[in-house]
Amino acid sequence: MKVVASYNVKGGVGKTTAAVNLAYLAAARGHRTVLWDLDPQGAATFLFRVKPRVKGGSTKLVGGARPVEAALKGTDFEGLDLLPADFTYRNMDLDLARSHSSGKRAGRALSGLLDELAGDYDLAFLDTPPSLSLVSENVLHAADLVLVPIIPTVLAARTFDQLADFVGTFEGDRPDVHGFFSMTDRRKALHRELIATLPGEREGVSSTSIPALAVIEQMAVRRAPLPAYAPSGPATRAYEQLWTDVEQILDL
Amino acid sequence: MLAALAPAKADRYELAVGPRRTRTVTYLDTVDWRLHAKGIVLSHERASGPGTLTVDGRGEENSTRLTESPQWPARVEQLPEGEVRDGVAAAMWVRAVAPVVRARVVSREVAVLDDERKTVVRLDWVELTGTEPSATRPLVRVTLRPVLGYGGAAKRVRKALEACGDFAEIEDGGAYATLLEAEGIAPEESAPPAISADMPADVAVATALHGFAGVIAVNVDGVLDDIDTEFLHDLRVAVRRTRSLLKLAGDVLPPELVRRYGSGFKWLGDATTPTRDLDVYLLEFDTLAAGLVAGEPGDLAPFGELLASEREKARRALARTLRSQRFTRLIEGWQAGLADVLERDWSEQDGRLTAEALAAERVRGMVAKVIKRAKAITPDSPAEDVHRLRKRCKELRYLLEVVKPVCDATAHRAVIKDLKKVQDVLGAFQDGEVQSHSLRDYAERLQSSGRPPAATLLAMGELSASFVTMQRQARHDLTGALRKFLGPATHERIEDLLP
Ligand SMILES: Nc1ncnc2c1ncn2[C@@H]1O[C@H](COP(=O)(O)OP(=O)(O)OP(=O)(O)O)[C@@H](O)[C@H]1O
């Protein structure tokens, strides 16, 4: 099972949107896929119309008192399951730290939980809250690939560098870090410029760009992945391009 | 439909009904249920376009999308090449498949939604209505597909549905089994009417003959439509059985009946011979061609074409016979005459010969004849004597098949087994001779019809030589086989089998 995290320390950059759409596309292409919503706000959970309720909460799940499988929910889409988030996830950092005291390494606890799913899925997507926390550290350790949505701003490159540097300090396996542009607007000169130059200057930043489009924003109203209600059109095509990047990096 | 499923809401859910999909499905088999016997289901489904052909052989399923509408009945070579055809070829053998039942299938997927409009259970609604051979009432099956993590909802919906109706009218065994039952079709060959030991002899003989007449009648259409070669084969065997039984036990029937119709079966049998001989030739043609040592299989192609056109001619002549008044009068009059014998009151016949006694008497007589002839065969006996023995053996075999119900089963099986071995050797002898003669004849005809390639004539020469070798081998094997299978031991076994 390959693990793909959608991560950026910044909020509102398109992490959840990317995770949901890519998980949908992966499943539609026949990969047995699970999406784990790790954000206590439960945006991905909401988009799949699943109630934000996890029996036993983060504590039981992270502590190993309840098997991960028991929390799985089938989505409305063939081959795609969801591990929903609920509000107890706001304490996940504490739960992870506690699992450290019980012998496991705090930064790797999530990997152990994902291993329980490895037999049933080909791909796991992790949707993460915007933070630098024990949860995000766990996510980065568990991932084979970290997708980083970048809104083209002057500071964006620095944020990306910081993440790449942090991952660079990992001992042993390091995930691929793959930046892509999010919510881009071709009418903005800065957007055009950064999209043209950054991929050349930074290893790991691709020129794949998800334009800012109303049809993408509508996901929250439709409560469905974008390709499910707008299967053709530039927005879905952009996510399909991003999926192609993922396929190439992970050699799927 | 929605009304029927309303209980699935279980007071808290909504239903989202998917689009209605309609298709027709045709289930196919050979007349003698060969696919069924092997546990194979062959079906043709279409919604629009030519549809798909699917074979399900004990759980292993293969489908082919068709590029043109299929024509039924179809022999294996008329099915599209591929996995489906490979999956039915052995079971179909030389027989054609034809529709057994046809149905209209209406299906719908229904999603059971919670208050977030999230699907928590899926229901597959399938409605199957038999349309052929007769219209059935709609048969419904609702299959509940739980969604991961919503076990509670699945339980609730199942309970609510079960409380208010039968949603499993289509059996687990599948739509085909359900349809067959609804149509009242039993997937097995109708057994020939059996004789029993205490039947009066004439009733027993008439019963067997009436069965053969039924076989003749039932195969006529298949021969006329040239569906496959087995229709003619079965018809012909029934004619031969009729003739043998008339010869061996016809004397117990009203003499007038036998006098009137008996000779008709020789006429009918003779009329079937040319087509059947050519059928056999053509069925074996590829094997024969592949067995050439000096020649190439393709060398025989002009000969194959000659055979095919001869067969077409022969078949047309046969069709004329089977459509003739003489044929109709023969079969109908014969069946009516036999029915008269069958309908006579048994009780009046007290003290007369029983089937059992007749069987014992005739089998003993026939066995004595066969063994006498077999003993007389030496390595130098003329071919004529061998052919006569072959005919007697065949008659004995038919007789034994008729009297089987009054015989000891184990002994019967053993005797038939021995007899079969002898018949195989005799058959090889006969085939070798007939084939090598007819090849000569065909070669001359090819020659006079044009200028056949030399390679063709050479290949035919090679075939002819192999037939002669086969005949010699059979002649060589014969004396041993006769001693072994028609010796004193066999005589004893035949005594065991008789009452
Ligand atoms: N390409 C886009 N065009 C238009 N709107 C977008 C696009 N991508 C995301 N949005 C919208 O922007 C908002 C934030 O997106 P999203 O929730 O994916 O970001 P996030 O990084 O997961 O946020 P958070 O950090 O809060 O988890 C959402 O309302 C989403 O619909």
Ligand SMILES: [Mg+2]
């Ligand atoms: Mg988010």
